[in-house]
Amino acid sequence: MSIDTTSYYDSLVQSSAPDPVTITTDTEASSLTSDDFITLLLAELQYQDPTEPVDNSQMVDQMTQYSQLEQMTEMNEKMDALTESLGAMTASNGLDYLGKQVEADGSTISVSGDSISSLYFELPEDAASVTCNVYDSNGTIVDTETYSELDAGISAFTWDGTDYNDDTASNGIYYVVVSAQDSNGADIDVSTTTTGTVIGISNTDDGIILSLDDGRTVNMLDVTYATS
Template sequence: MRKRRRCMETESILQSSAYTTTSTDTATPSNELDDDAFMTLFIAQLENQDPLNPMDNTDMLAQLAQFTTVEQLSSMNENIASMLDQSNAQVINSAVSYIGLDVVAEGDQVSVGDDGVSPLYYTLSDDATEAMAYIYDEDGSLVDTVALTDLTEGEHTFQWNGLNSDDEQVAKGNYSVGIIALDDQGDFISVSTLCQGTVVGMSAQNGTTVFELSDGRTVNMMSVTDVYTNSAS
């Protein structure tokens, strides 16, 4: 009877560890043991072991080592979470400091507004013999094609006049620019582009911080190459 009572006590501990009671006394299943539940179960296991066949020291040490490892991993996770929170806070504080400033960042869009057309900077990886800029509206329709004259290796500025292929003023808005350059062998040359605008806001998209520009364009914070004081301020 004593052995059966001890087995019932151990079973009771297991059941209390596997369920938590809500304020309405409704049992809710739980898949995890906290520190207190583990130690209670471990002590009960020691107290109710068969005196003629006690737990092997190796098994006992293995259980304790496993518990210690879980504790260390739990503490590590908490530390990592804390570091991520601090890092996110630093990123947000850094991003806010950009508001009101002009930035140059990776991008292929220009903005047509009351003040004209924003510039686009392009870099040729090698000397080109010909290069063309293709301007598309927000619907993806080609509105203009411009032959470029700055064809040497390095960075150049493309300043579109805001007119379509019929020399008519285009509507205000954002336009994408695609640049294709060829060398003297007719092979394509790598071209990278940068855009410029004033930061007015920020948001998080797909785990990255994105700057919102005054004309509605967006650029990735990590792609910013230059920062200037807004000349209009």
């Protein structure tokens, strides 16, 4: 009787081989952690084929990858801490505006009964015509005011609070779009600003938002002037 030594050796290896290494991770994890990486590396060393050990160059590559993973993890942690620190610092700076009158880039006006806030627009040059379109919160145009022959500089737009039908506008926040043309009919860039007293602050995804006493809000980054 003859025995196939190759088949016999293979059966011994298969029967004595350890169970494969499994790594359990949180179902919410989307990538390997540094601990997972080390576990895989140690498993590779433990269960490598003695007749074909891991090549030195492969080992160096894997250790380099691990080092890079560690560095990226530490960098992400430091960036998160820095972001939180900057956010807290910015929110603290916003407290300085409480109770102050501020001027900020914006195009909103507030209507509350007979009280209607003013909007200011600045012309870099003389304008032959200026048009101010008033929109409600739904984006519907409710009124239009026009001016002619305005000098360069800052002018105030004060709305009387009535629409095209001379009906009184409802209370709320409205948006004003200002456009201007020179004597040749060419468009002129117009910037608009709003003013109000800050009564509250909030930290949002868009930054620090200042709440004004008439219900409007402005981004702290848009503030151009504040009373001392």
